[in-house]
Amino acid sequence: MREITFAQACNEALRHELQRDSSVFMIGEDIAHYGGMFRVTDGLMAEFGEDRIIDTPISESGFLGMALGAALAGKRPVAELMFIDFSLVAMDQILNNIAKTHYMSGGAAKVPLTIVTQGGGYKGAAAQHSQMLEALFLHVPGIKVVTPSTPADAKGLLSASIRDDNPVLFIEHKQLLNLKGHVPEGEHLVPLGSAHVIQPGTDVTVLTYSYTVQLCRNVVQELSSFGVSVELVDLRSLNPLDWDTISQSVTKTHRVLIVHESHKRCGVGVDLAAQIQEQLFDELDAPIGICSAADVPIPFAAGLESEVLPTESRIRKAILEVMGREV
Amino acid sequence: MESPSAESFLRQMATLQALERELTTLSQSGRLRGSLHLAQGQEAVPAGACAALQPSDYLTATYRGHGYVLAKGCSLDGVLAEILGKATGLACGKGGKMHLFDLSHGLLGTNGIVGAGVGSVVGAALTAKMDRNGRVGLTVFGDGAINQGHVHEAMNMAALYQLPVIFLCENNLYAEMTPLHRSHGNVNLLERASSYGMDAIQVDGNDPFKVYEVVKKAVDLGRSGGGPTFIEALTYRTVGHYQADAGTSYRTLEEIEEWRQNSPIKRLSARIGPDAEKIIDEADELVHEAVERALGSPDPDPATALQGVFA
Ligand SMILES: Cc1ncc(C[n+]2csc(CCOP(=O)(O)OP(=O)(O)O)c2C)c(N)n1
Numbered sequence: 001m002r003e004i005t006f007a008q009a010c011n012e013a014l015r016h017e018l019q020r021d022s023s024v025f026m027i028g029e030d031i032a033h034y035g036g037m038f039r040v041t042d043g044l045m046a047e048f049g050e051d052r053i054i055d056t057p058i059s060e061s062g063f064l065g066m067a068l069g070a071a072l073a074g075k076r077p078v079a080e081l082m083f084i085d086f087s088l089v090a091m092d093q094i095l096n097n098i099a100k101t102h103y104m105s106g107g108a109a110k111v112p113l114t115i116v117t118q119g120g121g122y123k124g125a126a127a128q129h130s131q132m133l134e135a136l137f138l139h140v141p142g143i144k145v146v147t148p149s150t151p152a153d154a155k156g157l158l159s160a161s162i163r164d165d166n167p168v169l170f171i172e173h174k175q176l177l178n179l180k181g182h183v184p185e186g187e188h189l190v191p192l193g194s195a196h197v198i199q200p201g202t203d204v205t206v207l208t209y210s211y212t213v214q215l216c217r218n219v220v221q222e223l224s225s226f227g228v229s230v231e232l233v234d235l236r237s238l239n240p241l242d243w244d245t246i247s248q249s250v251t252k253t254h255r256v257l258i259v260h261e262s263h264k265r266c267g268v269g270v271d272l273a274a275q276i277q278e279q280l281f282d283e284l285d286a287p288i289g290i291c292s293a294a295d296v297p298i299p300f301a302a303g304l305e306s307e308v309l310p311t312e313s314r315i316r317k318a319i320l321e322v323m324g325r326e327v
Numbered sequence: 328m329e330s331p332s333a334e335s336f337l338r339q340m341a342t343l344q345a346l347e348r349e350l351t352t353l354s355q356s357g358r359l360r361g362s363l364h365l366a367q368g369q370e371a372v373p374a375g376a377c378a379a380l381q382p383s384d385y386l387t388a389t390y391r392g393h394g395y396v397l398a399k400g401c402s403l404d405g406v407l408a409e410i411l412g413k414a415t416g417l418a419c420g421k422g423g424k425m426h427l428f429d430l431s432h433g434l435l436g437t438n439g440i441v442g443a444g445v446g447s448v449v450g451a452a453l454t455a456k457m458d459r460n461g462r463v464g465l466t467v468f469g470d471g472a473i474n475q476g477h478v479h480e481a482m483n484m485a486a487l488y489q490l491p492v493i494f495l496c497e498n499n500l501y502a503e504m505t506p507l508h509r510s511h512g513n514v515n516l517l518e519r520a521s522s523y524g525m526d527a528i529q530v531d532g533n534d535p536f537k538v539y540e541v542v543k544k545a546v547d548l549g550r551s552g553g554g555p556t557f558i559e560a561l562t563y564r565t566v567g568h569y570q571a572d573a574g575t576s577y578r579t580l581e582e583i584e585e586w587r588q589n590s591p592i593k594r595l596s597a598r599i600g601p602d603a604e605k606i607i608d609e610a611d612e613l614v615h616e617a618v619e620r621a622l623g624s625p626d627p628d629p630a631t632a633l634q635g636v637f638a
Contacts (some may be wrong), residue, residue: 030503030504032577033505034504034505055505056510057471057474058441058442058471058475059475062474062476085439089440089443124360124361124412125362126422126423127423127439128425128438128439129425129439206353260529293634296632296633296635296636297636298359298414299423299625300420300421300422300426301421301423301627302633303412303420303627303629304631305632306553307629307630308632
């Protein structure tokens, strides 16, 4: 199979959905004429025209409100937020309106709206351009959250997101955009809510998503040569969550580490740990571990940023701790 | 306050130019992390505007605002060290290039979020009015930022409460890669601002004397209780939006070249004559030495990353 980058895979999914369904259109900053800050929308304006690939002013709140209205009026909009950090300028539209409309309307209104965005750190982009904010969107009911880690999943999950009849936040990671991988040509769908067991194992379950999947892969490989058998699970989407895969894995290994790049407090790790201990308490042989960013804004200097974000060595240490092994 | 001399404006502008040249080299060689937004071609606006301010006046600026930070009087060493993520930086390496703060010089922050610094200057101006301390606040932002709701909310309130604020809009004709006519229903920025009930003036942003003059007038108005002013400074960034953008895929080479010929440093140098070169050389040397000092300064202790979330 040919290899393409994560950004190209997203581009293929967008092109495919735009071709397939004339109600799909895109709206966002510098996505049309320029082709997107990260080339995710490259060439789409040439193919689908300015009516369907729309450049906006720097008005996140405004264009997300418009995307909501267009969805209510029968379109299937895909809005791009250049950085997930900028969602905070538009949070009222996203969480008070987009996420709640279906429920508030008693089911009368449908909001098939996908927000494609990009987040994450490790690049020295500092406090306002390095965040992973998925937990904010998971806390408020009504919007799905998708976090792919490979080019193939990016394509399959983006197509599935656009076809979903609900609001979906699709989060690319800036460290993944240039990652290459095998991606099926033509139609490729990965259902939302299906985790992927990247590597089966017996000693400990590592649950993760987005860029930290790549960090965990390296650690897991290294640990296997020391006789530690890790089951590595890429959650792929956080809402909906693939509880069956999580529970099967925990029932097998009896030990769990959750790894994510965002902060710990009120985050995905804390949330999953609560669900696992509620439902699988008797299965657990050790306290559930969480390896995450420290609870501070993301600092700029390299030495500070790497102190705050998960690193391979910190992940390795956390796995061994959950195993009760000497670090 | 007298207008500074041509020589003094040139010194300020050449310092900014030299800083950007050094930063470009550092970025290209991988010694500078993150995005680098340059202001080449726009040097006259910070030089002219900040000359009309007192050190105690308030300022907020953008990711492209390091020229304002220097012209406001903040230490070159502190700014450079911060940009390079050093312990001796203005924010001890935590903020980085987009997040420069120096409260002792009225700098309430540069910002990575388009339009975000506007409200805080209005609030600082509110404080100045409450305390009757005669200070004013100046916020600089781009033509693209005018399309943020926050900016309009803040402009309305500055006019409503008659606050001493200068809204300085650098109109460099593009927001990232998007030209004005594709992002503004009404490209007349003065009309949009004046509709809130404040004076709105356009100025040649490539002439520091003219910028100084209009900002000075707005500062005087603000200090005397006359409320806010909106100033549109016409200028042009002769380089890309940031280091990864050549700036040529959405602008013609002719257009860029025309503005390069008309660059504020060229214009002012021609006016000054032979002495200009010496001033520019001195600025280059000053900045180069400061870069060497910054590169040699200590990195922050990693443990500090986990401290300082709360006061
Ligand atoms: C809220 C928000 N949206 C988008 C961006 C990305 N962005 C950074 S600079 C920029 C263009 C701003 O243009 P303008 O206000 O004209 O200022 P200039 O960069 O030309 O100085 C954009 C869209 C951002 N930083 N913040």
